[in-house]
Amino acid sequence: MKKQLIFIIMMFMLCGCWDQVNIQELQMSDVIGLDRNKKSDNENMKMSIAISTLSEAHQGGGKPGMQLISSEGYSLADNIEKLDYKLSGNLTFNQSRLYIFGKLFASNTPAEEMKILGRIPNSPLNANLAVFDEEVSELLKMEKIDSKTIANYLVVMITNAIKxxxxxxxxxxQFILGKQDPFKDFALPLIKKKGEDVQLGGSALFRAGNYTGIDLSMTSTKMAMLLKERKGGGVYLNTQLDDSSYQIWIQKSKKHIHVKSSDNKISExxxxxxxxxNLIDSGKSNKALSQTKLDSIQKKLTDDLNQQALQTVQTLQKANCDFLELARELHAYHYKEWEHMNWREDYPKLIIRPDIKLQILNSGVML
Structure with missing residues (x-):
């Protein structure tokens, strides 16, 4: 009897799920698009949210769909509040997988605008970021591509591109905190629309949290990633030489930085x-290549990759975007020279020479 009485008292003491929210009442954002209008009034920010839905649900599946809602306001917080008014359920960001900036929004302190998302409960700070070269609201209105919702299509495309x-x-x-890091500039995936197709178009360069207005091509983006990492691999590169196409698979890469200076000033x-x-595609040949031919291809590929690397570095300098984090390197290992520098003024004028040394490991046999 005593045990039964204790059990009854404990039942009354338990609070239960008094603050539960039924999943049917949640409106889970999947992809969030942010644009800035050119209007002169205060309501110049447009927020578009793709909410994934599932109709005809049954065990093991259902029919995927998407609900698109949008609002215009003077800030992100204002837009979130207005969107809440439009929905019958509770708007939640805990399933957000991708944020897409329009270029105009990306050019005007996007990191400052996005800070509020770090204070919203259940906001997934590991969601990916991307830039669209037109209005994101128009992109999301496409609804479907290849039988997939546009939201799912974009998420899978960016996820695979990163992979x-x-x-x-x-x-x-990373983007929110990067604004506080003087040595951190970004290159965000760039989405482009060509006719009815949507595809990755390289990367948009950011300086001090703002879009610079300058982009890298797909090839230059991969080259920039190679030049940034100390060690790496797992990258395909394509090139066209002598009317033949070549594709290489980078098995291993290793970077060294050599700084030349005099009188405490960096000269190069x-x-x-x-x-x-590994040579994956050896042009028009489908036979094992002789060592002489391999040496010739290796030299030509080295020259071509060095040219690509130089163009990539020059584009980064033109944008005054230190994606390679050279400032961090100089501050850490060449502080005497660093003290005499005004980085943002000096960086675009520095002599920066990439020097790629290529070694082909296989014979170029097509299997």
């Missing part, structure tokens, strides 16, 4: 990149 080293991974958390920075590669 296969086509583009850098930048999360919401050399980016030395050692690449060990």
């Amino acid at each position: 296969y080293n086509y583009t850098p991974k930048v999360t919401l958390f 920075i050399n980016l030395i990149l050692h690449l060990q590669v």
Whole structure:
């Protein structure tokens, strides 16, 4: 009897799920698009949210769909509140997988605008970021591509691009905190629309948290990623030489930075990149290549990759975007020279020479 009485008292003491929210009442954002209008009034920010839905649900599946809602306001918080008014359920960000900036929004302190998302409960700070070269609201209105909802299509496209080293991974958390890091600039995946197709188009360069207005091509983006990492690999590169196409798979890469200076002033920075590669596509030949032919291809590929690397570095300098984090390197290992520098003024004028040293490991046989 005593045990039964204790059990009854404990039942009354338990609070239960008094604050539960039924899943049917939640409106889970999947992809969030942010644009800035050119209007002169205060309501110049547009927020578009793709909410994934599932109709005809049954055990093991259902029919995927998407609900698109949007609002215009003077800030992100204002837009979130207005969107809440439009929905019958509770708007939640805990399933957000991708944030997409329109270029105009990306050019005007996006990191400051996004800070509020770090204070919203259950906001996934590991969500990926990307840039669209037109209005994101128009992109999301496409609804479907290849039988997939546009939201799912975009999420899978960016996720796979990161997985296969086509583009850098930048999360919401990194982007918000990056504004406070003087040595951190970003390259965000760039989405482009061509007719009815949507595809990855390289990367958009950011300086001090703002879009610079300058982009890297797909090839230059992969080259920039190679030049940034100390050690790496797992990247495909394509090139066209002598009317033949070549594709290499980078098995291993290793970077060294050599800084030349005099009188405590930096005169030149050399980016030395050692690449060990497999020749996947050896042009028109489908036979094993002779050593003489391999040596010739290796020299031509080395020259071509060095040219690509130089163009990539020059584009980064033109944008005054230190994606390679050279400032961090100089501050850590060449502080005497660093003290005499005004980095943002000096960086675009520095002599930066990439030096790629290529080694082909196989014979170029097509299997």
